[in-house]
Amino acid sequence: MRNPFKSEESAFRFLLGTIAYFALIVIASLIATWLAFVVFIVLTCVAFAMLRGGRKQPAPGEHIEHVAVEDTWRVLVIANETLHGDRLREEIVRMSAGVAEDVLVVCPALNSKVRTWTSDEDGARDAARARLDAALETLRGAGLRVRGEIGDGDPLQALEDALRSFSADAIIISTHPAGSSNWLERGVVEAARARVDVPVTHVIGDTTISVASDEAETASRA
Amino acid sequence: MSAHAEALHGGDHHGPPAANQSSRIPPTILGMFLFIGTEAMLFGSFFAAYFFVRVVNPDAPDTWPPHPFEFPKFVAGINTAILVTSSFTMHWALQSIKRNNRRGLQAGLLLTILMGSAFLLTQFIEYAHIGFNTGDGAFASVFFGLTGLHGAHVLVGLLLLTFATIRAFRGHYSPEHHHGVELPGIYWHFVDVMWIVVYVTVYLI
Numbered sequence: 001m002r003n004p005f006k007s008e009e010s011a012f013r014f015l016l017g018t019i020a021y022f023a024l025i026v027i028a029s030l031i032a033t034w035l036a037f038v039v040f041i042v043l044t045c046v047a048f049a050m051l052r053g054g055r056k057q058p059a060p061g062e063h064i065e066h067v068a069v070e071d072t073w074r075v076l077v078i079a080n081e082t083l084h085g086d087r088l089r090e091e092i093v094r095m096s097a098g099v100a101e102d103v104l105v106v107c108p109a110l111n112s113k114v115r116t117w118t119s120d121e122d123g124a125r126d127a128a129r130a131r132l133d134a135a136l137e138t139l140r141g142a143g144l145r146v147r148g149e150i151g152d153g154d155p156l157q158a159l160e161d162a163l164r165s166f167s168a169d170a171i172i173i174s175t176h177p178a179g180s181s182n183w184l185e186r187g188v189v190e191a192a193r194a195r196v197d198v199p200v201t202h203v204i205g206d207t208t209i210s211v212a213s214d215e216a217e218t219a220s221r222a
Numbered sequence: 223m224s225a226h227a228e229a230l231h232g233g234d235h236h237g238p239p240a241a242n243q244s245s246r247i248p249p250t251i252l253g254m255f256l257f258i259g260t261e262a263m264l265f266g267s268f269f270a271a272y273f274f275v276r277v278v279n280p281d282a283p284d285t286w287p288p289h290p291f292e293f294p295k296f297v298a299g300i301n302t303a304i305l306v307t308s309s310f311t312m313h314w315a316l317q318s319i320k321r322n323n324r325r326g327l328q329a330g331l332l333l334t335i336l337m338g339s340a341f342l343l344t345q346f347i348e349y350a351h352i353g354f355n356t357g358d359g360a361f362a363s364v365f366f367g368l369t370g371l372h373g374a375h376v377l378v379g380l381l382l383l384t385f386a387t388i389r390a391f392r393g394h395y396s397p398e399h400h401h402g403v404e405l406p407g408i409y410w411h412f413v414d415v416m417w418i419v420v421y422v423t424v425y426l427i
Binding site: 003005007008009011012014015018019022025026029117118 | 418427
């Protein structure tokens with residue numbers, strides 16, 4: 001929804017629109033009451049449509065260059081509620097087999113829109129921290145060299161933030177299955193593939209379905 | 223310190239960590255959202271009282287305002303025109319500074335203050351001659367409540383504009399940095415929008 005008071009210019013336009021809106025209603029009311037009511041209904045619908053028309057266009061793709069570190073295979077994992085999945089652990093272990101791995105797990109602090117807008121994210125960060133700590137313990141138990149971070153509530157933003165300080169050779173995004181995954185509904189995996197120059201592997205929860213995007217690249221790491 | 227923080231600061235960071243700002247809405251926009259929300263609720267409560275008195279109330283008068291009182295529609299209409307015009311001068315002021323026209327900024331702000339003050343003065347004169355007072359019934363209380371609430375907003379707007387004008391004459395603001403004019407401008411247009419709603423619903427319809 002467009003914010004009509006986002007800038008002075010948009011507020012001025014909103015004022016002009018308000019003048020036109022009420023002027024037409026008043027003119028209609030001078031002719032007939034029922035006509036004023038009809039004009040009111042029509043103009044209100046038009047106004048709502050115009051305000052809703054301000055839907056933001058998706059951000060253009062941003063390519064983030066990565067510089068691989070020699071002799072180390074760096075894996076970036078983006079996951080939250082599926083962090084404990086066996087499938088994710090198996091995928092990380094598979095990618096790390098036979099190389100000196102460096103795994104960074106980023107757990108986006110998922111939050112409601114209202115709480116995000118009001119920067120009320122302590123609860124979301126605490127919940128993400130609890131999941132992350134448990135997952136790190138499990139992964140370290142599997143012999144992996146792994147560390148973790150809490151990321152932005154938007155998984156794509158969390159991914160970009162992490163890539164700025166962690167030059168990943170591969171990215172794993174773990175989600176719930178289609179139909180119950182908010183990330184998949186928003187096209188997070190596709191957007192990540194379009195946005196970064198790093199192979200992105202999609203792991204679906206515990207259900208053993210994995211869509212590996214660049215198996216060849218993954219295989220050539222050793 | 224985490225490994226990530228060490229990577230960022232080289233392990234030699236002093237002082238508090240940078241504030242975490244996960245929200246992708248800039249604080250100024252968020253503040254404006256919250257402000258508009260509170261204002262909408264405030265005016266909404268007054269309008270709810272107005273519609274109750276005029277429509278829902280079973281003892282609502284047949285005519286509005288109830289006989290024998292009258293609202294000065296013409297004077298209020300002139301006042302509305304003055305306030306609407308002040309929005310145009312406000313817009314001109316901001317467009318001027320965006321084009322690096324300082325004289326235009328100063329003139330625009332001064333004209334806006336002048337017209338805002340004229341609006342308030344006219345409203346006070348209207349109150350003095352309107353012929354009823356808050357004790358003359360619910361309709362009078364609602365009338366003074368709504369128009370007085372709006373008048374208070376105009377007064378706050380005039381204060382903001384005065385600060386902006388003083389800064390404009392002291393050489394502040396530039397085509398790149400004019401936030402101090404933009405925010406009072408948004409507020410001023412909002413006050414105008416609210417007045418149009420008040421004028422149409424209370425005086426005209």
